[in-house]
Each structure stands twice: as structure tokens, then as C-alpha cells.
Amino acid sequence: MKYVALLRGINVGGNRKVEMQRLKKSFEKMGYENVSTYINSGNV
Secondary structure (H helix, E strand, C coil): CCCEEEEECCEECCCCCCCCCHHHHHHHHHHCCCCCEEECCCCC
């Protein structure tokens, strides 16, 4: 099964910047496998 997460307000306007590698690791800690991100948009 595949999932998509479209997170709003991530890395917009330079505020509350989140590194995509850190976001990816957070999803992996929650038990998701083969996690990938798309550009710096917060799409996982």
C-alpha cells in the first residue's frame, strides 16, 4: 500500500524550515518504509 502526505506551510517564506532528511526520518520512526520526499515542499 502507498501513502502520500502533503504537508502545508513547510519551508514557506523562510519560516519554520524543516530539512527533508529530518522529515523523512520522522516518518521512518513512525514505521513507514521506503519513505521519499519531493523537493523542499514538505511532500512525503
